Amino acid sequence: METTKANAAFLCNFEVMQILQQLKDNTQKKHKREGSLATVTYETVHFLQNSDCKNQSAQAIQKFLEAMKQFKLTKIEKLMMVNTPPRTELEIQLIVQESEERLSEEEVKKIIDLANEFLPPSDSI
Template sequence: MKIEKANAGFLTNFEVLDFLRSRGAKTDPMGCLGAVAASECKVYEYLLKTPSCNQTRESINEFVTRCDTFKLTNADKLNVINWRPSSAADAYAMIEECGKRFSKDDRGEACNEDERVEEFLELVKEAFPSPPPKPEEMTE
């Protein structure tokens, strides 16, 4: 693989997964021989267990467009796209200074921080499909 333009920007997990799919990555190690490196197959296999496995370009674009009122940084957006928070605790862990930033609405006026976080989580829920079940959830 050749680097065309160093530091051109960040990639979402979805974009990496899409790239690996286009190169022919598979979960079967024997099916990967020749087409892609074994390490790429491992990355592909890992990404299939993350929320990126069932995202689409449209859902990502919808989220980016609709989240403007929350004044998220590009790094915040990337974290949310990659990990799809489903609880307030997840949002606080992913978004830098979430409490401080969500205590003001898009006009800069004070508002209820908890309500803004719930509004944000509802946006995430509407924009992105449900994440894949975790292995321990599948056995129950």
């Protein structure tokens, strides 16, 4: 496997999980297993299925990103919020660079509400 265009697009954990599940299913159907690829695929899917992305859907992510347009956040900050939805003010401070200057307290609370609405927490965490 070779990377043809580095950073052509950013993928969230949900998208990675979907791609790897398809790869895993196709590999199992063909009964061809490349040892290390099969192991990495299995372990990554297993990890992602135990994270918040297991409860996400493409539609929910799209709605969340639409709602986030009102805030002046970078693509990477939004991606990090999709991958690890913020549940507290501290988590927003860790995700958003200079959050105290860029976001008001009301905006921080609104982001947390949007994350809880569109990106529900995982039961296992």
